[in-house]
Amino acid sequence: MSVPLQQSGEASVAAVEIGCDVLVIGGGPAGCWAATEAASSNAKVVLVDKGYCGSSGATASAGTQIWYVPPDPAEREAAMASREAMGGYLSERSWMVPVLDKTFESVNRLADWGYPFPRNDDGEEQRISVQGPEYMRLMRRRVRNAGITILDHHPATQLLTLEGRVVGASGLRRQAGGHWVVNAGAVVLAAGGCAFMSKALGCDVLTGDGYLMGAEVGAELSGMEFSSAYAISPAFASITKTALYRFAQFYRKDHSLIEGAGSARGRSIIARTLLSEPVFARLDLAGTDEVKAILRRAQPNFFVPFDRRGINPFTDFFEVKLRLEGTVRGTGGLRLTGLDCSTTVPGLYAAGDNATREPICGGFTGGGSHNAAWAIATGAFAGAAAASYSLQRVSATDFGPACIALSDTKGIDPAEIIKAVQNEVFPLDINYFRTHSALSASLKRLDALWENVGRATALNEDHSLKLRQAQAMLATARFMYRAALSRTETRGMHRREDYPTQNPAQHHRLILSGLDHIAVRQEAVDPGVYKQAAE
Numbered sequence: 001m002s003v004p005l006q007q008s009g010e011a012s013v014a015a016v017e018i019g020c021d022v023l024v025i026g027g028g029p030a031g032c033w034a035a036t037e038a039a040s041s042n043a044k045v046v047l048v049d050k051g052y053c054g055s056s057g058a059t060a061s062a063g064t065q066i067w068y069v070p071p072d073p074a075e076r077e078a079a080m081a082s083r084e085a086m087g088g089y090l091s092e093r094s095w096m097v098p099v100l101d102k103t104f105e106s107v108n109r110l111a112d113w114g115y116p117f118p119r120n121d122d123g124e125e126q127r128i129s130v131q132g133p134e135y136m137r138l139m140r141r142r143v144r145n146a147g148i149t150i151l152d153h154h155p156a157t158q159l160l161t162l163e164g165r166v167v168g169a170s171g172l173r174r175q176a177g178g179h180w181v182v183n184a185g186a187v188v189l190a191a192g193g194c195a196f197m198s199k200a201l202g203c204d205v206l207t208g209d210g211y212l213m214g215a216e217v218g219a220e221l222s223g224m225e226f227s228s229a230y231a232i233s234p235a236f237a238s239i240t241k242t243a244l245y246r247f248a249q250f251y252r253k254d255h256s257l258i259e260g261a262g263s264a265r266g267r268s269i270i271a272r273t274l275l276s277e278p279v280f281a282r283l284d285l286a287g288t289d290e291v292k293a294i295l296r297r298a299q300p301n302f303f304v305p306f307d308r309r310g311i312n313p314f315t316d317f318f319e320v321k322l323r324l325e326g327t328v329r330g331t332g333g334l335r336l337t338g339l340d341c342s343t344t345v346p347g348l349y350a351a352g353d354n355a356t357r358e359p360i361c362g363g364f365t366g367g368g369s370h371n372a373a374w375a376i377a378t379g380a381f382a383g384a385a386a387a388s389y390s391l392q393r394v395s396a397t398d399f400g401p402a403c404i405a406l407s408d409t410k411g412i413d414p415a416e417i418i419k420a421v422q423n424e425v426f427p428l429d430i431n432y433f434r435t436h437s438a439l440s441a442s443l444k445r446l447d448a449l450w451e452n453v454g455r456a457t458a459l460n461e462d463h464s465l466k467l468r469q470a471q472a473m474l475a476t477a478r479f480m481y482r483a484a485l486s487r488t489e490t491r492g493m494h495r496r497e498d499y500p501t502q503n504p505a506q507h508h509r510l511i512l513s514g515l516d517h518i519a520v521r522q523e524a525v526d527p528g529v530y531k532q533a534a535e
Helices: 029-039 073-081 093-112 132-145 209-216 243-247 266-274 289-298 300-308 370-391 414-425 428-432 436-453 461-486 528-534
Strands: 002-005 013-025 045-048 063-065 129-131 149-151 156-162 165-172 179-189 229-234 249-251 279-282 318-326 348-350 508-513 519-524
Touching: 013 029, 013 165, 013 370, 029 045, 029 132, 029 179, 029 370, 045 179, 063 132, 063 370, 073 093, 093 370, 129 132, 132 149, 156 179, 156 209, 156 461, 179 209, 179 370, 209 348, 209 461, 229 266, 243 289, 249 266, 266 279, 266 318, 266 428, 289 300, 318 428, 348 370, 414 428, 414 436, 414 461, 428 436, 436 461, 461 508, 461 519
Parallel strands: 013 045, 013 179, 045 149, 179 348
Antiparallel strands: 002 013, 063 129, 156 165, 165 179, 229 318, 249 279, 279 318, 508 519
């Protein structure tokens, strides 16, 4: 069915309209698990993806570990306790337990579906990691086999609301042209985090779209101060898989060793050094040829850019940089009101990087592992809850079509907005080593930019997507720095140079709301684990 979209000063544009029970926005792991879980409840499901479901996003491009722990009490206890201190004691066991349970169950389902997990010398399958391409190829097949409608290259640009609840979304048809409207009984936001187009591997489609769409309809965010995740990367490539740097030592330009750069605190030492001079690396701790061969098999993508340039990373020095991954490896996102992954807006659910990972990670996470488990579990939780919510309500197809107004934005260049935002979030002396003066000055510039372009709408389809991505990155940066200014301590990955220690009085979460004016409030965290650790 086609419906007209109103456009200021232009002829109306036809749009494709679809009705369903559950709309899933995003085709990464969280989105695929959400869609399959919703469909298993006999809900009619539509999944839209900015790219091609199964091949776009951070997971599809490389291997990832999974927080997969057998239901042995001692192993589970060790797994939950392992990062509590690192995350500033902001995680909660009431979330960790069900996430571990659901991840264990779901990864076992992957094996049943035919995922080729490797085996150890005793022939036992090792289910603690997956290769992204094979994993996501399998998930796309499962989504299609479940009868779910997949709309590739259909980026969502706004949520639709009716009487205070979310009833669908609209967006662009990048290949066919025109727009789409999906009326739905519930929506799951699984559009990923925000890496600010830093060229981190697989992350340029992750521009914070879900944060902006959620905030526009009144959803709250949490943990946005824990967003200063930088990954070690060759200066000439986008590879941000950092596990292999455990076999590296780091050097100055004259090849003198940077002491401590390979330790647990090594990233901060590298960041500090990069403020004044370049840093080089070499995987000279790999040892034997056998170990080197194992590393190549484990992370084949890591070596591709080296091989293309004739560089042997085991013997040759190569320049590295810290590439911002923002909330993709941070923990901030939309605030969840319970294990059903509902947000503060009826009909809207969030999963994966769109949802704050504080419940299982607190203020610190990294690549894969907990992130992969969070995507699996919250995707499943959100999909099931969204289906239940939708099927108990009147069909969304009874609602009228959206009316989307487009206006002339001559003079607004999305590329200039993106560059301006990157100038505020990339520098290590603003975002990594944070201070009141640097954060305040940066936020003032970001707020002024938002006043000029935050509410602008686009004239044409191509301009619309670029502008919305720029606005989403701008909104995400403002959320990050508003929260970072409010947390006057160092906790998790949030480092305040002017407040270098953790303050027990700030053992709480910071909840953000609003767009033009961003309000911040505190939310208490169960103090049990924190008190036990202190004792």
